[in-house]
Amino acid sequence: MYRIGELAALYDIKADTLRFYEKHGLLSPSSRSDSGYRLYNQDDSERLKFILRAKAVGFSLNDIADLLSIEVDKSNRACAEVKGLVDTKLEQVEAKLAELQHFATSLKSLSNTCCGGPDSAEHCSILEALESSEQHIIAKKEQHHFSHSGHKD
Amino acid sequence: MYRIGELAALYDIKADTLRFYEKHGLLSPSSRSDSGYRLYNQDDSERLKFILRAKAVGFSLNDIADLLSIEVDKSNRACAEVKGLVDTKLEQVEAKLAELQHFATSLKSLSNTCCGGPDSAEHCSILEALESSEQHIIAKKEQHHFSHSGHKD
DNA sequence: ATAAACCTTAGAGTTTAATCCAAGGTCAAG
């Protein structure tokens, strides 16, 4: 049995974080002491490990709640559900990745054209690019014509 | 002269967004009508264009406020300042990119090991990987030993 | 003259994942 501070120390997180997870339905201590202190057992600790691993691969706490609800009822749930959550998250991550790659490309172009010197920015190529839409400097975002189908972003 | 709804329509944003930018010091209409309506002129419109382009290359509104403060006083500011902002943002974008790439790699591994079928998830490899730290499935994050130097993340 | 569309304001709500605070109760050591 761990008290909140002990479990937190074990995983290098704050006690506040554990209270936060509890408030959001991710992890509740299996018991309380006579004086009301939270007491976590080994199963609780394993569940926390699960949560932290899921976080480490990019799941939000809401996603993790979904994963856990499947996990505790594994035998009545399908692999397809689990894989669906992973694939949805992967799509989200790849979309964000594409956006950031676009940012990185544009920022590199901007950086490369600017002298970066101590002289007046009056003719700074970065400012000029932002003032007048110079398409060869600011990478154009690809125009996908997404059909507004039912899946949420 | 544009009223708020007209300017918003011109750039395909909401009138609310323009009020928000005003409240945050990014763009104020150069005048008001007798009845208090915001009136934006061509310069205001150009400034908005600048804001939206800066957003499109990944700058936050705070960053953009900095860029604008240089822009309006160009001749007394150095190229180095502008390039500094771009390079700082590029570093941030690349850090985030690395994190997301790590997520994507892990999620792909997880997805690949799971059959995704309609059968019980009792032996789902994804859940197993999250339960027991299988390092070959969940990519390990590289341990950079950042010195806690003065720059903010 | 009256409805529709538009505008005004201040302020609250959204999302994510905590982090911090205040006021107070508990526990072990000395």
Next chain:
DNA sequence: CTTGACCTTGGATTAAACTCTAAGGTTTAT
């Protein structure tokens, strides 16, 4: 029996960028 470390609660705050609401005033067209 008192100090200090730890625990309890609810609620406020952070960052980012809007989005929405309520209650009311204005403009334009029929």
